[in-house]
Amino acid sequence: MPKPSLSVPDEPLADSRPGRLVVDAQNISLTFDTADGRVEALSDVNLQVAEGEFVSFIGPSGCGKTTMLRVIADLQQPSSGTLTVNGMSAEAARLARSYGYVFQAPALFPWRTIEKNLKLPLEIMGYSEIEQQQRVERYLSMVNLTGFERKFPWQLSGGMQQRVSIARALSFDPALMLMDEPFGALDEIVRDHLNEQLLQLWKSTGKTVLFVTHSIPEAVFLSTRIVVMSPRPGRIIDVIDCDFPTERSLEIRETPEFLKVAQRVRNGLRAGHSYDE
Amino acid sequence: MTSSTLALPLRPSRALRDHPLVTRYAPVLAMVLALVAIWYVAAVAMNWSLVRDGFEREETPYTMSDVLAGTMDAERPLLPAPHQIAAAFLDSVFGYPPLAPRSLVYHSLVTLSATLLGFLLGALFGIVLALLILHSRVLERSLLPWIICSQMVPVLALAPIFIVVLGALGLHGLLPKSIISAYLCFFPITIGMVKGFASPDPLQLELMRTWSATPRQVLWKLRWPASVPYLFASLKVAVTISLIGAIVAELPTGAEAGIGARLLSGSYYGQTVQLWSALVAAAVLSSALIALIGLIERTVGRRMGVH
Numbered sequence: 001m002p003k004p005s006l007s008v009p010d011e012p013l014a015d016s017r018p019g020r021l022v023v024d025a026q027n028i029s030l031t032f033d034t035a036d037g038r039v040e041a042l043s044d045v046n047l048q049v050a051e052g053e054f055v056s057f058i059g060p061s062g063c064g065k066t067t068m069l070r071v072i073a074d075l076q077q078p079s080s081g082t083l084t085v086n087g088m089s090a091e092a093a094r095l096a097r098s099y100g101y102v103f104q105a106p107a108l109f110p111w112r113t114i115e116k117n118l119k120l121p122l123e124i125m126g127y128s129e130i131e132q133q134q135r136v137e138r139y140l141s142m143v144n145l146t147g148f149e150r151k152f153p154w155q156l157s158g159g160m161q162q163r164v165s166i167a168r169a170l171s172f173d174p175a176l177m178l179m180d181e182p183f184g185a186l187d188e189i190v191r192d193h194l195n196e197q198l199l200q201l202w203k204s205t206g207k208t209v210l211f212v213t214h215s216i217p218e219a220v221f222l223s224t225r226i227v228v229m230s231p232r233p234g235r236i237i238d239v240i241d242c243d244f245p246t247e248r249s250l251e252i253r254e255t256p257e258f259l260k261v262a263q264r265v266r267n268g269l270r271a272g273h274s275y276d277e
Numbered sequence: 278m279t280s281s282t283l284a285l286p287l288r289p290s291r292a293l294r295d296h297p298l299v300t301r302y303a304p305v306l307a308m309v310l311a312l313v314a315i316w317y318v319a320a321v322a323m324n325w326s327l328v329r330d331g332f333e334r335e336e337t338p339y340t341m342s343d344v345l346a347g348t349m350d351a352e353r354p355l356l357p358a359p360h361q362i363a364a365a366f367l368d369s370v371f372g373y374p375p376l377a378p379r380s381l382v383y384h385s386l387v388t389l390s391a392t393l394l395g396f397l398l399g400a401l402f403g404i405v406l407a408l409l410i411l412h413s414r415v416l417e418r419s420l421l422p423w424i425i426c427s428q429m430v431p432v433l434a435l436a437p438i439f440i441v442v443l444g445a446l447g448l449h450g451l452l453p454k455s456i457i458s459a460y461l462c463f464f465p466i467t468i469g470m471v472k473g474f475a476s477p478d479p480l481q482l483e484l485m486r487t488w489s490a491t492p493r494q495v496l497w498k499l500r501w502p503a504s505v506p507y508l509f510a511s512l513k514v515a516v517t518i519s520l521i522g523a524i525v526a527e528l529p530t531g532a533e534a535g536i537g538a539r540l541l542s543g544s545y546y547g548q549t550v551q552l553w554s555a556l557v558a559a560a561v562l563s564s565a566l567i568a569l570i571g572l573i574e575r576t577v578g579r580r581m582g583v584h
Binding site: 073075094095097099100101103105107109110111112113120121123124125152153154172 | 478480481483484485486487488489490494498499502503505581582583584
């Protein structure tokens with residue numbers, strides 16, 4: 001694998017004992033000054049994510065779950081607090097291309113074919129032609145889109161486009177996947193299907209995933225840990241461990257264990273809301 | 278049996294009416310015919326007194342139909358009839374060898390070369406200005422008033438100054454004309470490309486940031502391709518403007534060749550027919566240039582997945 005052009009010392013990466021922290025956020029706060037006064041998007045958020053975890057953020061709109069993801073991605077800077085991503089500052093992690101980001105919209109480049117869309121980050125990072133081609137093949141087949149290389153984005157359905165955007169985020173093999181409601185705009189059936197696929201991907205690649213969602217079943221089905229957040233100020237009100245067997249299918253959503261966790265998430269969300277009213 | 282015999286007489290007319298060529302060109306053709314009819318009426322009305330005065334000056338007896346016929350083929354009519362213009366146009370295009378000084382093809386080529394060079398210079402200058410404006414807010418605030426001012430000064434007033442100054446610097450012929458043409462046509466390109474370069478989706482820009490792309494990569498892999506539709510829209514506007522610029526530049530210089538020169542000598546000697554055929558040549562030229570850009574746009578569009 002070619003080195004990123006802006007490389008950082010390899011020291012922290014070399015430490016690969018299990019349970020190594022990929023994200024370590026201490027007392028993160030973020031306030032905006034708007035015309036209507038000060039908004040506390042994040043208030044004193046503490047979060048540790050170990051390698052290989054699948055952590056979901058759930059909460060109502062305005063609870064800061066997307067902001068938290070953006071802070072980790074260095075797309076926004078916290079007002080206070082300390083944050084390390086992959087053992088370095090968020091900015092250094094971004095410059096070292098440590099994470100792949102998936103937005104709610106696929107955000108494919110409409111003038112590029114699917115193949116060229118997948119190659120875009122690889123071109124930017126200076127991979128060789130041969131390597132680019134190999135990766136396109138590998139990651140397209142991983143999201144079951146082999147054969148669509150020469151199609152343009154508009155020729156694909158919304159779900160397929162989102163799979164391309166996931167493949168694109170995986171293509172440069174980042175340690176961390178940041179996913180901001182990637183299936184939020186898709187219908188229930190497609191979403192269920194993609195949830196199963198994403199679970200397979202996570203198991204086969206062993207990546208650490210941070211996943212923002214509105215959907216309780218989605219969060220419970222996918223996660224090893226669920227972070228329940230609440231708005232005004234945006235903060236964490238509950239962290240729930242889910243330890244369902246790794247070999248699970250959508251049917252697990254009917255089991256009492258699953259419903260118990262879902263109930264706890266729902267209670268957390270409700271508690272968060274009553275604060276508001 | 279009966280139904281088919283009944284349907285038979287209907288079929289040809291309906292087929293003709295629904296033929297793609299007919300549905301596409303019938304409205305255009307109807308419009309052209311209407312215009313030509315109005316034109317003939319106007320030609321009769323405008324040339325009437327001119328022709329009548331002619332008969333009276335020569336003291337020849339005349340009838341109404343003589344005057345009517347006279348309005349259709351006067352030598353220097355106020356408004357030449359369409360067939361006069363068509364005849365003069367065809368004669369000056371095909372009646373002489375293409376490079377003869379009386380050939381309209383020759384004059385069109387002279388103007389076309391200045392137009393194309395001016396268009397090229399203007400497009401490059403326009404894109405570079407747009408890049409500078411995109412690059413810095415300070416430049417935007419300092420450049421934009423000047424850019425707008427440059428377009429408020431009438432080019433007819435500026436053109437002689439350009440010609441004199443550039444002439445003093447030893448530049449004659451093609452280049453001064455092209456510079457005036459470029460001066461006129463860079464503006465829509467700058468305005469279009471500033472918008473085009475700023476057109477990428479915020480998500481696409483953020484993706485580039487997550488990949489820590491360099492500013493140059495953001496420009497070439499995102500902003501530039503995203504601005505292609507804006508580029509072609511402004512190129513189409515600019516190419517006609519650059520033709521106008523080249524023609525206007527030929528007027529104050531007393532140029533010996535070019536569509537502008539033909540217009541000038543036509544108006545100087547009252548040769549209205551020559552004037553109009555030069556106008557037709559300018560119209561044909563600018564339509565051809567726009568069609569060419571349209572063709573390039575479609576070719577590029579196909580490669581960029583436009584549907």
